[in-house]
Amino acid sequence: MPEVKASKPPKIKAAAKMKQIMSDHFYELDKAMKSKTQKIAWCTSVGPAELLRSMGFLVYFPENHGAILGATRQATDFIPIANSIGYSPEICSYLTSDVGAYLKKKTPLSQVYPGIESVPKPDILVFNTNQCRDVQDWFSFYAREFKVPIIGIETHRGVGEVQAAHIKSVADQMQGLVPKLEEISGQKFDLGELKRVVGLSLECSQLWRKVLETASAVPSPINFFDGTIHMGPAVVMRGTQVAVDYYKELLAELEERVKNKVAAVAGEKHRLYWDGMPIWGKLRPMAELFNSLNTCVVASTYCNSWIFDDFDPGDPFNSMARAYVQLFIVRSDEAKEKYIEDMVKKFKLDGIIFHDCKTCPNNTNARYGMPQRLQKRFGIPNIVVAGDLNDLRCYSEEQTKTVIEAFVEQLNK
Amino acid sequence: MMSKNVEKKYFAGIDIGASATKAVIIDEAKKIVGSHVCRSGADLAGSAQAAYDEALKQAGLKAGDVGLLAATGFGRNNFPAAHCTITEISCHSLGSFHYFPKAITIIDIGGQDNKLIHVDQNGCIMNFKMNRKCAAGTGAFLEEVAYKMDIPLEKLNGLARQSTQDVSLGSFCTVFTGTEILTKIREGKKKEDIIRGAFCSVARRIIEMDPLIGAVVLTGGVVAHNNILAEILGSVINKKVLVPPSPQLIGALGAALLVSAKKKQK
Numbered sequence: 001m002p003e004v005k006a007s008k009p010p011k012i013k014a015a016a017k018m019k020q021i022m023s024d025h026f027y028e029l030d031k032a033m034k035s036k037t038q039k040i041a042w043c044t045s046v047g048p049a050e051l052l053r054s055m056g057f058l059v060y061f062p063e064n065h066g067a068i069l070g071a072t073r074q075a076t077d078f079i080p081i082a083n084s085i086g087y088s089p090e091i092c093s094y095l096t097s098d099v100g101a102y103l104k105k106k107t108p109l110s111q112v113y114p115g116i117e118s119v120p121k122p123d124i125l126v127f128n129t130n131q132c133r134d135v136q137d138w139f140s141f142y143a144r145e146f147k148v149p150i151i152g153i154e155t156h157r158g159v160g161e162v163q164a165a166h167i168k169s170v171a172d173q174m175q176g177l178v179p180k181l182e183e184i185s186g187q188k189f190d191l192g193e194l195k196r197v198v199g200l201s202l203e204c205s206q207l208w209r210k211v212l213e214t215a216s217a218v219p220s221p222i223n224f225f226d227g228t229i230h231m232g233p234a235v236v237m238r239g240t241q242v243a244v245d246y247y248k249e250l251l252a253e254l255e256e257r258v259k260n261k262v263a264a265v266a267g268e269k270h271r272l273y274w275d276g277m278p279i280w281g282k283l284r285p286m287a288e289l290f291n292s293l294n295t296c297v298v299a300s301t302y303c304n305s306w307i308f309d310d311f312d313p314g315d316p317f318n319s320m321a322r323a324y325v326q327l328f329i330v331r332s333d334e335a336k337e338k339y340i341e342d343m344v345k346k347f348k349l350d351g352i353i354f355h356d357c358k359t360c361p362n363n364t365n366a367r368y369g370m371p372q373r374l375q376k377r378f379g380i381p382n383i384v385v386a387g388d389l390n391d392l393r394c395y396s397e398e399q400t401k402t403v404i405e406a407f408v409e410q411l412n413k
Numbered sequence: 414m415m416s417k418n419v420e421k422k423y424f425a426g427i428d429i430g431a432s433a434t435k436a437v438i439i440d441e442a443k444k445i446v447g448s449h450v451c452r453s454g455a456d457l458a459g460s461a462q463a464a465y466d467e468a469l470k471q472a473g474l475k476a477g478d479v480g481l482l483a484a485t486g487f488g489r490n491n492f493p494a495a496h497c498t499i500t501e502i503s504c505h506s507l508g509s510f511h512y513f514p515k516a517i518t519i520i521d522i523g524g525q526d527n528k529l530i531h532v533d534q535n536g537c538i539m540n541f542k543m544n545r546k547c548a549a550g551t552g553a554f555l556e557e558v559a560y561k562m563d564i565p566l567e568k569l570n571g572l573a574r575q576s577t578q579d580v581s582l583g584s585f586c587t588v589f590t591g592t593e594i595l596t597k598i599r600e601g602k603k604k605e606d607i608i609r610g611a612f613c614s615v616a617r618r619i620i621e622m623d624p625l626i627g628a629v630v631l632t633g634g635v636v637a638h639n640n641i642l643a644e645i646l647g648s649v650i651n652k653k654v655l656v657p658p659s660p661q662l663i664g665a666l667g668a669a670l671l672v673s674a675k676k677k678q679k
């Protein structure tokens with residue numbers, strides 16, 4: 001039983017600004033679509049957003065929409081619609097819920113943002129398979145629907161040491177996108193502008209890293225569930241001053257919390273790592289469960305995925321290529337294990353939760369013996385939770401609660 | 414309330430499982446003085462109360478004689494009379510370690526799920542696993558087999574013991590196994606052999622969960638009613654499988670032991 005009574009966690013004040021940023025983002029896209037004043041590119045979340053932005057596109061991220069479908073618990077209603085036209089329940093449930101919502105002509109954006117009737121129609125679709133093949137299939141569906149061009153980068157997967165050949169291949173592919181982007185945007189590529197955008201992305205990324213690293217303080221001022229919400233601007237607005245300003249504000253607030261020992265989870269007793277996707281429809285009950293157990297999920301692979309240390313405005317193509325190949329999801333198990341080991345030390349962790357995410361094998365690291373290897377290598381206890389990012393049909397709340405409670409009981413001993 | 418209650422001599426544990434609710438009352442010497450098992454049904458609090466009342470009756474006690482009561486299992490939060498709750502993972506390890514105080518691997522086969530728990534020589538959990546969201550290898554699977562073959566559940570154990578030939582059921586999934594059973598019936602296989610094949614399939618699902626290191630202890634309702642399973646599992650893993658007395662009560666016993674230990678800490 002908890003020694004310190006769980007109290008309601010303090011609210012992060014910057015959240016109001018973040019909501020405004022997300023609202024502005026969607027209204028700007030909606031306006032551009034309706035007035036045809038600016039071209040819209042759809043981009044994968046860890047795709048070449050900087051290049052698109054520098055060429056005058058407004059950038060929309062379908063994965064962000066997928067996460068909203070999940071968080072609003074509407075995804076499970078839409079997934080069967082995509083299943084029925086041949087998109088299996090076994091594949092990415094961002095894809096299936098997003099396609100299902102499109103076919104139903106529905107979007108949660110209309111409920112949150114009055115006046116928005118649909119997601120913004122793309123002028124071009126740009127993917128990067130660094131995270132998975134599903135994004136290419138997903139965007140291909142929309143390329144057929146909207147009859148717009150689809151271009152992309154095919155990244156190496158399972159990369160151990162990142163080699164010059166990897167970088168060259170991806171950088172060349174990025175440069176290869178330019179002519180088509182010029183044709184669609186009607187704007188000439190401007191190296192100076194790309195350097196400026198990459199510089200802003202770098203700044204955003206560095207600030208986001210600092211935000212997440214405040215969680216190395218004991219007690220941690222922020223938890224994983226806060227992180228999944230506050231990463232919004234790093235995903236959809238990186239490369240802009242707006243995102244930079246936001247993370248400056250958030251960082252200052254969290255540093256103040258560290259100074260005053262304000263804990264995200266009252267009476268923090270255990271510090272855990274979350275590997276894998278969030279279970280979007282269950283963020284709140286999960287946060288409440290960990291809160292009631294005086295246990296803080298302080299760090300995660302997922303939130304760290306939007307840290308791009310390698311961006312270099314002086315060498316934009318090569319550095320973007322490096323940053324997008326260096327990512328955890330692109331790497332071999334050996335590289336991932338080393339990464340998690342560093343996290344365990346940096347964040348003073350007591351245990352790891354692996355989310356075995358039914359429809360995203362790409363963000364699941366519990367299927368090739370990693371939990372067992374990590375436990376053997378440095379004795380860190382772990383537990384595997386079965387669930388899904390969006391498809392709540394694949395999730396047993398009772399079983400998950402029992403597994404997490406039992407894990408905390410194990411740590412209590 | 415807690416401090417007054419710890420002075421009393423008896424302790425209770427209620428394990429409200431997905432299929433069955435089990436109540437155990439122990440004395441200060443950790444001896445079981447009363448117990449009861451009933452179906453959980455839809456009214457979890459009602460079943461828990463009924464099981465507790467019956468256990469008290471068997472022990473010749475009144476509720477007021479019991480100091481502390483802990484609830485565990487799937488319905489652990491549904492019994493307001495409990496002084497505390499604890500997960501069935503912790504309770505099964507406490508209950509099993511009580512009978513086998515050494516490094517053990519506990520396999521609990523319940524009505525709806527399986528648990529595999531590694532406990533070290535001090536009784537501490539090293540790690541544990543629950544089965545996937547599937548009935549394969551659980552009591553629900555055997556219920557399905559009994560239903561498919563139109564045989565009362567309680568007859569499975571006796572029939573399996575009369576098997577003379579190995580019949581292998583290879584499917585991973587309960588629904589596929591159901592189809593496989595129909596195929597075996599069509600092929601003219603004997604029901605005794607098919608039923609034994611179903612128990613072998615349960616044993617196979619268990620060994621897939623995790624390495625069975627150290628002494629292996631089998632608990633839960635399935636082995637309580639089908640002791641052949643311990644023998645089959647023993648032959649699959651090539652070592653004797655330990656079964657505690659009243660294996661279905663181990664979770665409830667663990668819960669009672671937990672609160673009796675709380676008294677000691679005072």
Ligand code: SF4
Pocket residue numbers: 063092093094095131132133134135277359360361362363389
């Ligand atoms: S990485 Fe996973 S969740 Fe993200 S788009 Fe690919 S399959 Fe979907």
